[in-house]
Amino acid sequence: MILAVAPASPADAWLERAPLLLRDALTGWLPDALRPWVSALLSIAVILGVFGLLFAYMTLAERKLLGRMQNRPGPNRTGPFGLLQPFADAIKALTKEDIVPRAADRVLHFLAPVVLVALSLLGLAVIPFGRNLVAVELEAAVLYFFAAGAATELSIFMAGWASRNKYSLLAAMRALAQLISYEVPLLLSVVPVVVVAGSLSTTGIVAAQGGWAAGIWPHWHALTPWGFSAFAVFMIAALAESNRSPFDLPEAESELIAGHLTEYSGFKYALFFMAEYLGMAALSAMAVTLFLGGWQAPLGLLEFVPSYAWFGVKLLLLLLGFIWIRATFPRLRIDQLTRLSWKFLVPLALVNLLNGGFWAATADWSGPAAAVRWLVSALLVVVPFVALARSLAAGYGPRTYRYAPS
Amino acid sequence: MSPLHLCLALSAALFCTGLVAVLIRGNAILVLLGVELMLNAANLNFLAFWRFGPGGGEAGLVFVLFSIAVAAAEAAVGMALVIAVHRHLRSIRIADANRLKG
Amino acid sequence: MLGKGLLQGLAVTAKNLVGSYHDPARYVTQEYPEVPPKLPEAYRNFPFLVSETADDPMGTLRCVACQICEKECPPQCIYIEKSKDKKPDATGKPQIYPAVFAIDTAVCMSCQICVEVCPFDAIKMDQEFAIAATDRFGGLLLNREQLAKPNAYYHQIHPTEAAEVDARLAAERRAAEEKARLAAAAKAAPKAAAPASAAMSPTRTAPAPTAAVPPPAPPPSSP
């Protein structure tokens, strides 16, 4: 990888280049033929390490924050501030008895969590974590990401079906319905980004979001009307895809008693847990890449902070959003879940496709025309949103109550 | 064996496998999946000739994309049909659906 | 509508998240083993037997084995056997005492009816709640040695109530002494001041005839 040699550019900062320098130091002595392989292995190891640790501390952060939002401390016994809790959990999961029901389909029961974790990791390969920090540079990276993620619900189905438990079977059905419903808005919300950025590669999309309008307003997609709408649809669909509350129907604790996880214990259960967080992290990372400017700093002044740190901050903020939502909302019902997708998200994403097309076609409007462009785009978001939300909420609403005559 | 031969051989094998599914297994869902496999075999041929053929085979690549899209549509309609037939006849064996009139 | 309710909900959880760092009303966990709970004076758990002194708990039990609590206990977890002999009680009056007094705390439901019906203030509610035993039957069946706690302990856990009880008992004792003194003065020669309870059957199977007659109801305890 060749670094830009413009002196004093943020790309030259020592911290910015530290990961690459480290890689070169580690692989520099190798013969040229081996170097790409070793550096690929290195990036795999780094991704596994960083996201493994992220998973571990996400579980802790989730429990801590949920606790704080519920007026309690969360885990605080293992190590200072409970910081060793993830490792205690891991030891517990590893040493627990692994129970497989007699009637279960043993092979699928075993394969499901393994496949799920493997698939959740695949998507991370194409995320640019910082300037020049991407494990695999692909032309069709976005398509690859979604192709890799497409099979995650398949393994949830495998888990549910292989357990031979009625709750798990219901969970399997729910997982399939959920996947079929939410894959569509997820992909549709990405299309306008591809149209506007003119690229299917993640690095290209991040590059397209560089720079600032008037020096302060970043060119991030989420900061345009169409982009914000697409971002919202993407995040809602991502919540559903990663089976997070309020869309955690397959593992609905209060209904299906953990659904597809009912018959899992010990390490396999931990793998599912891991896959949930990795999937969440992967989708959030994709959202950062597509909508939040990837590793770009929000202000020119702040470019001295290395790009991967910006990426990390944005990723963590999105993950915090996942936790916050989980702490607040109840769960939807399966028919409401599919209705939300087909009658709200998909039409919104379709209109947004037009919006993105409009934005791309009017890229050269400037001056007062730019204001018109923003206004039209904003209208194309607000009007369908209000109309669709109203029709979605038809029949529901706050009520007023009477009192019995005494 | 040249790569082209290998591709064509795989394509032929996949096609035959799909054909076995269609002809021998009486289950409607398996029949549909078998048809999908046969379509895939055809796609593989297009790709093989695009890659190893006498140049200018861009049309082959594009055609594969269309083929995949149509296959998706076929699967959706096919499965809907299977469900409809099952609802009607309580069976998804092809042999049971032998009347035009419900 | 239009998501306003959802945002409102998010605001509430955010407020609680922030509040948990500075507002004690929004951080309510008591970390139990480190921070022991503050028990109110009225708190009750299982009964114990009050003895006058800590040195000789078995000798100074207030219980006279009248068996009222045994009869009134709703889940019937009290088992009493009367003594064959008598021992002087706190007032010096010879009294029957419980040869066996056992409470099965696995059965006891901490209702404190035994405390209410006891005419002698001999059984009170304990506040010891961290109780554990390694076996389910023997370990939870407490005998009178395990049940006996000195009056000082009673003062420690229920100060107000204990003070009232002591005042009452002291008054009764004074009255009894006064009476004994008068009786002694009246007829010094015959020593026939044997209490009526001597006539009580010492065996457990035959219920004491006097037990059916309600003694004066104890004044309601107040916290």
Add this chain to the structure above:
Amino acid sequence: MMLPDPAATGLARVRKIEGDALGLRTPAFAPTEGAGDLLEVSLGPHHPSTHGVFRMDVVLDGERIVRLKPVFGYLHRNHEKLGEATSYLGSMPYTDRLDYLNSMTNNWAYALAVEKLAGIPVTERAEYVRVVLAELSRLLNHTCLAGFLMQDCGCSGTPLMYAFREREKILDLFESLSGSRMMCNVQRFGGCRVDPSAEWLAATRRLVDGYGAFLDEFEALLSGNEIVMARTQGVGRLPAALAVNAGITGPMLRASGVGHDLRKVDGYGVYPRFNFRVPIGRDGDVYDRYMVRMLEMRESIAILDQALRDLPGGPILDPKAKQRGLRPKAGEAYGRIEGPKGEIGFFLVSDGTGNPTRYRVRAPSFVNLTVLEDLCLGHTVADAVIILGSIDIVLGEVDR
């Protein structure tokens, strides 16, 4: 009639129910013609949303409930037979264990029955204290119910923890008064066992003053939440006619639009002296049942305000009132009050001895549970869970 529309539920009515002369019950449903095979699932007895050891034997068509059989009795403890073998006083602590969230109102209903049977007058102060305790208990119960219901709805514990935070405060009050958080055993025939001190009353006053703010926050979290409304509105509709005929009482009946509240109807205790309203719902669905309870809590706060203000002095318990060895003359009495869950009543028959010859509890949880199948048919598993949650049962009372 507000039966679920068969077309809307995708299921067809197939038969009228035997012995349903009024045609009020929800008809059994047949699965859609040619749909998939039925799946019989046993929800419970070990299920996080059955609120104890309760079992719902459901037959599902996809996720829709075609049949539902409530199975209970796992927690049967012979309560009524024990009552016949126990003295009048001895049964009092057992009543704590019926609806173990509301021992205060259970105690009161039982005390009322015995007072009626034996003709024992209640002291003025005790009447007020009883109202204070009962309304605190109502706050506690409804708060918990809202928390549990939202937990069933799929919240990750947040409403439940907030509800429990407030519940703890009430339990602390109960504990400092009676010595026990849940098994209070505080009522006696003719009054109360304990007399609230001035500090206790001040603490209660503080709690009551702050409760409105808690309810505001709780409702901001939930009542206007679109997901909550979507989940609960139109789900588990109980028509007023069916509610009345099934003997439903309490907030559940009032949510169906029937303004029946024993505090108004019987005017027991000193309730007629207080100024409060009885909120009623219109649709009788889960949302109405939730909201009616929220509104009832506001009225409870008003009652508590007045009761604490007007609390008279005097003895809490008539020293002449006999507790131990009570032998009411032969006869029968039924004492009922408006418990948080509905009409809780005790029917006692005396033959002049120390124990009642007949001891019977009218448990609101149990009676309200009888319409469960009617409410659930045609809905999904997820709905059944919140419908059960909105009925507000405590298995200790259902199974007795």
Add this chain to the structure above:
Amino acid sequence: MTTLLAVLALICLAPAVAAVLVRNLIHSALLFVLAWLGLAAFYLALGAEFVAFAQALVYVGGVSMVALFAVLLTRPGRTDLLPPPSAARAVGGLAAVSLVASMLASSLFWSRLPSMEPTAPIPLRRLGELLAGPYLVAVLLVGLILTVALIGGLLLAAPRRPAEGADA
């Protein structure tokens, strides 16, 4: 190249054959998924990146889901075992298949295909230009077909509304 392709071909063919042979319908569907994934890998090795990802996305994410859904909807809760095919059917089918197979094999064997150098992969931008240019009509038609298929599928699979208030 050929070795890699041969390995991938095996990875693709083995599950396909197994999918046709196993009796368990769910296993069969999952094996098909595996075969399609293998094929996607094969495409990737051929240099058709975009097609490979599209194959994975559509087949693994779409077709397999629909198929599994159909399996569950038509036989929920059962063991999903299929009866073995009847002997007559098996013989007839195998005869037909072996005919086709022999025809394909012979044409493959005797054909004189020139072994050409692989052409360079098409850049993604070029593919986009092709789709938006010469093939635009076809793209729109495919979109139309997909929409029609979606609506048709919905109409076919949606449960018929039962007769209103049919007391029986």
